[in-house]
Amino acid sequence: MISSSRLRSLAASAVLLAAAAVAHAQAALPNVVILATGGTIAGAGASAVNSATYAAAKVGVEKLIAGLPELSAIANVKGEQVFQVASESMTNDNLMTLAKRVSALSKQSDVDGIVITHGTDTLEETAYFLTLTVHTAKPIVVVGSMRPGTALSADGALNLYDAVSVAGSKDAVGKGVLVTMNDNIDSGRDVSKSINIKTSAFSSQWGPLGMVVEGRNYWFRAPVKRHTMNSEFDIDSITALPNVGIAMGYEGVEPTAIEALGKSGVKALVHAGTGNGSVANRIVPYLQKVRADGAIVIRSARVPDGFVLRNAEQPDDKYDWVVAHDLRPQKARILAMVALTKTSDTKELQRIFWEY
Numbered sequence: 001m002i003s004s005s006r007l008r009s010l011a012a013s014a015v016l017l018a019a020a021a022v023a024h025a026q027a028a029l030p031n032v033v034i035l036a037t038g039g040t041i042a043g044a045g046a047s048a049v050n051s052a053t054y055a056a057a058k059v060g061v062e063k064l065i066a067g068l069p070e071l072s073a074i075a076n077v078k079g080e081q082v083f084q085v086a087s088e089s090m091t092n093d094n095l096m097t098l099a100k101r102v103s104a105l106s107k108q109s110d111v112d113g114i115v116i117t118h119g120t121d122t123l124e125e126t127a128y129f130l131t132l133t134v135h136t137a138k139p140i141v142v143v144g145s146m147r148p149g150t151a152l153s154a155d156g157a158l159n160l161y162d163a164v165s166v167a168g169s170k171d172a173v174g175k176g177v178l179v180t181m182n183d184n185i186d187s188g189r190d191v192s193k194s195i196n197i198k199t200s201a202f203s204s205q206w207g208p209l210g211m212v213v214e215g216r217n218y219w220f221r222a223p224v225k226r227h228t229m230n231s232e233f234d235i236d237s238i239t240a241l242p243n244v245g246i247a248m249g250y251e252g253v254e255p256t257a258i259e260a261l262g263k264s265g266v267k268a269l270v271h272a273g274t275g276n277g278s279v280a281n282r283i284v285p286y287l288q289k290v291r292a293d294g295a296i297v298i299r300s301a302r303v304p305d306g307f308v309l310r311n312a313e314q315p316d317d318k319y320d321w322v323v324a325h326d327l328r329p330q331k332a333r334i335l336a337m338v339a340l341t342k343t344s345d346t347k348e349l350q351r352i353f354w355e356y
Contacts (some may be wrong), residue, residue: 034164056087066080075164112168115167116141128189139172162183166185175187183212189227190206209222227356242341243267262286262293279299299316300327307325308326335353336353
């Protein structure tokens with residue numbers, strides 16, 4: 001018969017073994033930091049049927065993590081609330097603050113990957129800014145949701161699970177900033193919000209890089225444009241972003257917006273033209289004046305796919321304009337802001353738009 005002291009000793013040993021097993025399992029998991037910024041993924045509706053009518057940026061990061069206990073099986077997760085905003089209210093200062101925090105975390109040896117929860121309205125712009133400015137090979141994953149967590153068929157929990165899974169994956173290393181939405185893994189450079197309401201809101205004309213299914217990544221292509229470690233830009237050396245504005249082209253357009261932006265002192269003006277970045281003949285002189293006054297003119301297109309050809313539609317060489325290549329106007333603005341921290345030479349700027 002085993003004595004009570006022996007039983008206590010065996011029980012204590014079992015507890016120690018269990019604790020050691022847990023510690024070993026945790027040590028084997030990747031360390032992922034979730035930086036929360038607000039958005040729909042942190043939103044709440046009045047009832048479960050409110051999938052499109054809700055208040056964004058209401059739920060804190062600790063509550064998001066606590067509501068998804070499955071995360072503990074795939075990573076050691078820590079959360080930080082960087083700010084709590086709806087993404088349409090994001091500012092350049094917010095971008096700078098977030099990017100500098102991501103950069104600092106990426107340098108820590110105890111951080112394997114970083115996830116940023118973000119509102120979907122400007123998620124693509126933040127993802128592209130991080131793509132251009134954060135020097136790391138570690139996975140950075142930006143994620144959001146189209147429905148608040150209180151809604152029927154809410155998509156945020158699975159999107160966040162996928163984001164943490166990808167951020168902790170060794171096969172995501174070196175692929176730049178990624179966006180995980182609706183099972184897809186997209187490049188932060190290429191992806192854009194193309195539909196509202198639907199959970200399939202994000203897509204790229206060049207297709208996703210891959211998919212994540214039940215915590216496993218399936219890759220189909222890799223990004224070829226310069227990003228992260230291969231970028232000539234570094235958030236650690238950027239102290240301020242120049243003012244860049246966007247003016248839309250449309251049938252019957254007046255020069256009001258272009259004149260106002262020119263007078264406001266913008267360092268660059270992105271013209272979101274029709275078709276192949278077309279500019280109405282009556283608008284050309286106003287853009288020429290903006291350029292003559294010292295601001296850069298960037299010819300982009302408002303259409304969702306395709307790319308703007310240089311010296312097609314307009315003589316860009318003659319006017320000393322830059323074309324945005326395949327970047328939508330909002331992303332052309334992001335690249336222009338970052339590029340102008342280095343140069344205002346139009347030939348150099350055009351090289352940057354080809355390469356990034």
